[in-house]
Amino acid sequence: MNSRHLWELQQIDLELESSRVELERIRSELKESDILIAARARLAQDRERLATLEKRQKETDAEVEDLREKLKRLNEKLYDGKTRNPKELMGFEQEAKSVAALVRTKEDALLDLMSELEKYQARLVEDMKGLEEVEASWRKDQESLRQQEAATIVRLDDLEKRRAAVASSLSPDVMELYRSAKPARGAAVVKIDRGRCQGCRISLSMAELQRARTGVVVRCSNCGRILYLE
Numbered sequence: 001m002n003s004r005h006l007w008e009l010q011q012i013d014l015e016l017e018s019s020r021v022e023l024e025r026i027r028s029e030l031k032e033s034d035i036l037i038a039a040r041a042r043l044a045q046d047r048e049r050l051a052t053l054e055k056r057q058k059e060t061d062a063e064v065e066d067l068r069e070k071l072k073r074l075n076e077k078l079y080d081g082k083t084r085n086p087k088e089l090m091g092f093e094q095e096a097k098s099v100a101a102l103v104r105t106k107e108d109a110l111l112d113l114m115s116e117l118e119k120y121q122a123r124l125v126e127d128m129k130g131l132e133e134v135e136a137s138w139r140k141d142q143e144s145l146r147q148q149e150a151a152t153i154v155r156l157d158d159l160e161k162r163r164a165a166v167a168s169s170l171s172p173d174v175m176e177l178y179r180s181a182k183p184a185r186g187a188a189v190v191k192i193d194r195g196r197c198q199g200c201r202i203s204l205s206m207a208e209l210q211r212a213r214t215g216v217v218v219r220c221s222n223c224g225r226i227l228y229l230e
Contacts, residue, residue, distance in 0.1 A: 003189070003215050003216065003218070003219045003226065003228045003229070004228065005170055006165055006178055006189045006217065007186075007189045009163065009166045010178075010187060012162050012163045015159050016156065016159045016163065019155050019159060020156065023152045023156065026145050026149045026223070028147055030146070032138070036134050036135065036138050039130055039131045039134045040085050042127055042130075043124070043127040043131050045174060046123050046127050047124065050120045050124055050126055056113055057110065057113045059112065060106060060113060063075055063106055064103060064110060064149070067099055067102055068103060070099050071099045071100055071103060073101060074092050074096040075096060076094055076103065077092050078092050081217060087209060096164060132212060181226050183224075183225070185218060186199065187225070188226055189226045190225045190226070191228050191229070192204065192212055192229065197222065197223060200223035202223075204220065204227070205221070209229075214225050
């Protein structure tokens with residue numbers, strides 16, 4: 001009953017192919033997901049942005065303090081009574097106005113920086129919370145995927161053993177026929193249904209049907225597939 005054994009072999013091969021695809025999918029999902037990678041990248045970017053803002057805040061703070069000290073010194077020169085030259089006093093006054101305007105500009109910039117800092121600090125908290133949730137979900141999925149991986153490996157091992165057992169019952173010539181009968185797409189072994197080959201849907205001759213009933217290997221004269229009659 002070579003045709004029945006070939007049909008059984010083909011069913012095992014189809015299961016093997018499906019299980020290998022499934023194992024590949026599982027192992028792909030065992031890697032870090034795109035969502036997890038994106039969450040970590042977002043957290044890293046916001047941390048970097050926050051560090052940049054904090055640095056700018058410190059620099060602006062220092063600039064404002066320096067300008068305030070400079071303005072204080074200019075006001076002392078204007079009002080301590082030590083300088084009596086009108087031209088020199090006018091120069092101090094103009095410089096003091098310029099420095100005071102710059103202080104206001106820098107203070108406004110500092111307020112903007114502080115506002116942006118608060119925004120990114122809040123975003124960082126949300127990023128960390130979101131990453132924790134994504135990582136927790138990912139770790140939970142990993143446990144399930146590991147179990148699926150183990151079960152699939154066991155199934156593949158069982159299928160390989162079953163295939164070897166069936167293949168050992170077939171001669172090398174029949175196995176070669178099985179390999180050569182397999183088209184680029186579709187099955188190598190097809191059933192006969194109501195006198196027709198299910199590979200090409202063409203009606204079979206009486207001689208082909210009679211031989212198929214005996215269980216010997218018969219190839220469809222039209223499509224070349226191996227015929228199997230239950």
